[in-house]
Amino acid sequence: xxxxxxxxxxxxxxxxxxxxxxxxxxxxxxxxxxxxxxxxxxxxxxxxxxxxxxxxxxxxxxxxxxxxxxxxxxxxxxxxxxxxxxxxxxxxxxxxxxxxxxxxxxxxxxxxxxxxxxxxxxxxxxxxxxxxxxxxxxxxxxxxxxxxxxxxxxxxxxx
Amino acid sequence: xxxxxxxxxxxxxxxxxxxxxxxxxxxxxxxxxxxxxxxxxxxxxxxxxxxxxxxxxxxxxxxxxxxxxxxxxxxxxxxxxxxxxxxxxxxxxxxxxxxxxxxxxxxxxxxxxxxxxxxxxxxxxxxxxxxxxxxxxxxxxxxxxxxxxxxxxxxxxxxxxxxxxxxxxxxxxxxxxxxxxxxxxxxxxxxxxxxxxxxxxxxxxxxxxxxxxxxxxxxxxxxxxxxxxxxxxxxxxxxxxxxxxxxxxxxxxxxxxxxxxxxxxxxxxxxxxxxxxxxxxxxxxxxxxxxxxxxxxxxxxxxxxxxxxxxxxxxxxxxxxxxxxxxxxxxxxxxxxxxxxxxxxxxxxxxxxxxxxxxxxxxxxxxxxxxxxxxxxxxxxxxxxxxxxxxxxxxxxxxxxxxxxxxxxxxxxxxxxxxxxxxxxxxxxxxxxxxxxxxxxxxxxxxxxxxxxxxxxxxxxxxxxxxxxxxxxxxxxxxxxxxxxxxxxxxxxxxxxxxxxxxxxxxxxxxxxxxxxxxxxxxxxxxxxxxxxxxxxxxxxxxxxxxxxxxxxxxxxxxxxxxxxxxxxxxxxxxxxxxxxxxxxxxxxxxxxxxxxxxxxxxxxxxxxxxxxxxxxxxxxxxxxxxxxxxxxxxxxxxxxxxxxxxxxxxxxxxxxxxxxxxxxxxxxxxxxxxxxx
Numbered sequence: 001x002x003x004x005x006x007x008x009x010x011x012x013x014x015x016x017x018x019x020x021x022x023x024x025x026x027x028x029x030x031x032x033x034x035x036x037x038x039x040x041x042x043x044x045x046x047x048x049x050x051x052x053x054x055x056x057x058x059x060x061x062x063x064x065x066x067x068x069x070x071x072x073x074x075x076x077x078x079x080x081x082x083x084x085x086x087x088x089x090x091x092x093x094x095x096x097x098x099x100x101x102x103x104x105x106x107x108x109x110x111x112x113x114x115x116x117x118x119x120x121x122x123x124x125x126x127x128x129x130x131x132x133x134x135x136x137x138x139x140x141x142x143x144x145x146x147x148x149x150x151x152x153x154x155x156x157x158x159x
Numbered sequence: 160x161x162x163x164x165x166x167x168x169x170x171x172x173x174x175x176x177x178x179x180x181x182x183x184x185x186x187x188x189x190x191x192x193x194x195x196x197x198x199x200x201x202x203x204x205x206x207x208x209x210x211x212x213x214x215x216x217x218x219x220x221x222x223x224x225x226x227x228x229x230x231x232x233x234x235x236x237x238x239x240x241x242x243x244x245x246x247x248x249x250x251x252x253x254x255x256x257x258x259x260x261x262x263x264x265x266x267x268x269x270x271x272x273x274x275x276x277x278x279x280x281x282x283x284x285x286x287x288x289x290x291x292x293x294x295x296x297x298x299x300x301x302x303x304x305x306x307x308x309x310x311x312x313x314x315x316x317x318x319x320x321x322x323x324x325x326x327x328x329x330x331x332x333x334x335x336x337x338x339x340x341x342x343x344x345x346x347x348x349x350x351x352x353x354x355x356x357x358x359x360x361x362x363x364x365x366x367x368x369x370x371x372x373x374x375x376x377x378x379x380x381x382x383x384x385x386x387x388x389x390x391x392x393x394x395x396x397x398x399x400x401x402x403x404x405x406x407x408x409x410x411x412x413x414x415x416x417x418x419x420x421x422x423x424x425x426x427x428x429x430x431x432x433x434x435x436x437x438x439x440x441x442x443x444x445x446x447x448x449x450x451x452x453x454x455x456x457x458x459x460x461x462x463x464x465x466x467x468x469x470x471x472x473x474x475x476x477x478x479x480x481x482x483x484x485x486x487x488x489x490x491x492x493x494x495x496x497x498x499x500x501x502x503x504x505x506x507x508x509x510x511x512x513x514x515x516x517x518x519x520x521x522x523x524x525x526x527x528x529x530x531x532x533x534x535x536x537x538x539x540x541x542x543x544x545x546x547x548x549x550x551x552x553x554x555x556x557x558x559x560x561x562x563x564x565x566x567x568x569x570x571x572x573x574x575x576x577x578x579x580x581x582x583x584x585x586x587x588x589x590x591x592x593x594x595x596x597x598x599x600x601x602x603x604x605x606x607x608x609x610x611x612x613x614x615x616x617x618x619x620x621x622x623x624x625x626x627x628x629x630x631x632x633x634x635x636x637x638x639x640x641x642x643x644x645x646x647x648x649x650x651x652x653x654x655x656x657x658x659x660x661x662x663x664x665x666x667x668x669x670x671x672x673x674x675x676x677x678x679x680x681x682x683x684x685x686x687x688x689x690x691x692x693x694x695x696x697x698x699x700x701x702x703x704x705x706x707x708x709x710x711x712x713x714x715x716x717x718x719x720x721x722x723x724x725x726x727x728x729x730x731x732x733x734x735x736x737x738x739x740x741x742x743x744x745x746x747x748x749x750x751x752x753x754x755x756x757x758x759x760x761x762x763x764x765x766x767x768x769x770x771x772x773x774x775x776x777x778x779x780x781x782x783x784x785x786x787x788x789x790x791x792x793x794x795x796x797x798x799x800x801x802x803x804x805x806x807x808x809x810x811x812x813x814x815x816x817x818x819x820x821x822x823x824x825x826x827x828x829x830x831x832x833x834x835x836x837x
Binding site: 049050061064066 | 468803804811812830
């Protein structure tokens with residue numbers, strides 16, 4: 001573990017920096033910056049919303065707040081599966097946009113130092129590559145770093 | 160200034176808030192003073208107190224620029240109090256106080272935004288110093304203006320003055336009749352007053368209000384213009400001066416040791432005694448002013464929002480209790496009785512909390528006074544602002560969002576709408592233009608009207624410009640007047656050839672439209688060439704909680720606001736008409752109404768596809784009626800409106816009609832349909 005020297009700034013952000021939440025999606029392990037993750041919940045009733053993009057599964061009632069929920073499999077163009085009680089929803093808050101991401105299941109939280117992340121240049125580009133910003137190799141496991149920004153951006157008509 | 164931590168010093172918050180309040184009071188006083196063209200001892204003391212307070216707190220917070228300005232104005236008013244008059248520098252004093260107030264306001268804004276309160280008001284301070292010098296130099300009693308009186312705050316404006324029997328050896332009562340065809344008697348009367356003022360130590364006129372009073376001319380025609388003066392001139396001289404004025408038919412000058420003519424005198428004296436004691440309270444007709452001595456408390460808006468949210472949750476939870484089928488089935492009268500009672504109490508709590516956020520619209524209206532005053536000086540147009548319905552209450556967010564649009568609209572009226580004084584007189588209108596602000600409650604909406612009696616909108620010019628900007632096709636001939644007028648709301652639309660300080664870029668109306676739409680309101684414009692223009696803004700009263708009808712379409716629930724529902728029924732096959740394009744319509748009492756199949760519109764799976772098996776609900780759609788086809792009606796309930804997450808609303812089409820969502824009694828989510836957006 002790296003030793004943080006002389007850093008008196010107890011700002012939340014910097015202690016969460018380089019910390020990632022990893023989760024499973026199909027055969028891959030993806031990692032997302034934990035500073036955007038506010039909570040992880042299990043699957044609950046989703047109300048469909050008419051006339052929105054197909055990857056938006058609908059909205060859920062989270063303690064009185066209405067939050068849209070995205071199916072990551074659909075967004076990444078990966079084969080859809082049925083939801084079950086193990087399916088998790090990661091609630092992320094990116095610049096005051098709160099969205100739930102339906103993923104297969106959550107793995108762990110780890111620190112991935114910046115140096116360990118290399119560029120992602122796949123030979124064949126697939127849909128999900130639009131959201132992947134880097135690759136990290138930790139203990140023989142490859143984790144794909146996904147960008148919260150890219151997942152949420154560009155879905156709306158306004159920039 | 161030291162750089163404090165990013166969390167603002169709460170003391171600073173209080174300082175800013177209090178100073179802003181005081182500045183508002185100051186502006187109100189100054190506007191009244193300017194309007195009356197006189198300043199009472201009460202006013203002087205009040206202004207002195209305000210500046211003194213601001214000086215003190217500004218020094219404490221180390222905002223020297225503010226403290227210096229406040230100190231200077233304090234000096235000025237100390238002098239005025241000493242002199243017991245403002246003398247000939249009345250309008251300069253007013254200007255200087257307004258500017259001082261603006262400067263301090265500007266500094267407050269800077270501080271609030273976290274910027275440095277740099278900047279000094281050097282030129283302003285110099286002017287005040289000069290004014291002070293002038294006032295100290297001349298210690299004679301005022302000649303050019305109506306003398307100070309101890310007018311108590313509670314006195315109505317139309318009252319006669321209490322004369323002071325001081326200098327002015329001779330007292331006369333003058334009755335003047337003007338020529339029959341001379342017209343504009345008030346203007347003639349005013350010039351008489353002007354001509355004789357300088358010789359009088361006291362002067363009283365009847366009718367007192369020459370310009371704001373619409374009946375004034377008739378009164379003068381019938382009863383003559385009466386003047387009561389105290390002067391050193393003799394009777395003959397007085398007669399001469401008056402006769403020199405234009406259109407004077409007859410003059411009668413009598414010696415008259417006048418005292419106040421009405422019972423108002425007695426009331427006045429009584430009020431004076433009370434006035435001292437009551438000077439702390441704001442006793443003006445518009446009692447909505449926040450005087451520092453009333454029992455009020457400032458609350459952070461965030462706390463109010465949190466309170467609203469919680470009350471909303473309680474409403475929902477109560478609803479869940481009430482409507483839960485299992486609970487409904489329990490045969491326990493005491494349970495149901497208490498649930499009922501709980502609901503009743505919750506409703507009352509809700510009403511009170513909603514009203515906490517409601518503020519009278521007066522504050523926004525009064526801000527316009529200042530704008531009218533400033534613009535009227537710059538444009539050299541005499542304008543009066545008439546306000547009515549200011550006690551109408553609206554939610555605080557609405558008030559915040561109304562201020563800018565109203566400002567733009569008022570400026571437009573003054574810049575574009577109202578003609579110059581000469582043009583107005585030529586057109587047979589009074590030289591003074593009128594801008595009116597009205598607010599009223601109609602149903603569940605508040606209607607705010609901004610109107611002027613100016614030249615109206617030029618339809619042809621608008622059409623021409625619209626064609627230029629490709630907003631309409633050049634061959635569209637039968638556009639309704641309403642549509643033409645609403646073209647001016649388009650961004651970048653202006654028929655002005657040149658951009659002035661106030662307008663011409665075509666930006667203002669666009670901002671107005673956007674602001675109004677952000678509070679779910681609507682705007683409509685009407686005009687009559689030569690007569691004036693009226694802009695109507697319709698805003699929903701309650702932002703959060705409405706009574707809605709819950710309907711089912713497939714698996715989804717939709718809420719229709721009760722206020723937009725006309726009727727609901729199950730259609731009969733024979734009433735259904737299909738036109739050649741495939742549009743379905745229904746005959747209701749002989750009239751044809753379009754049918755909108757919600758399941759088709761929203762792409763929902765449902766078994767109920769046959770019109771006769773579902774329910775048709777007739778709703779208002781922009782002044783038309785439309786029938787929505789749903790599976791069934793679930794029931795009506797009170798719902799808390801929650802806005803759709805922006806993430807989703809950005810994805811939806813503009814005409815989908817989904818304006819918000821809500822949490823239903825069973826914890827599920829329903830979508831609220833705005834029938835005007837379908």
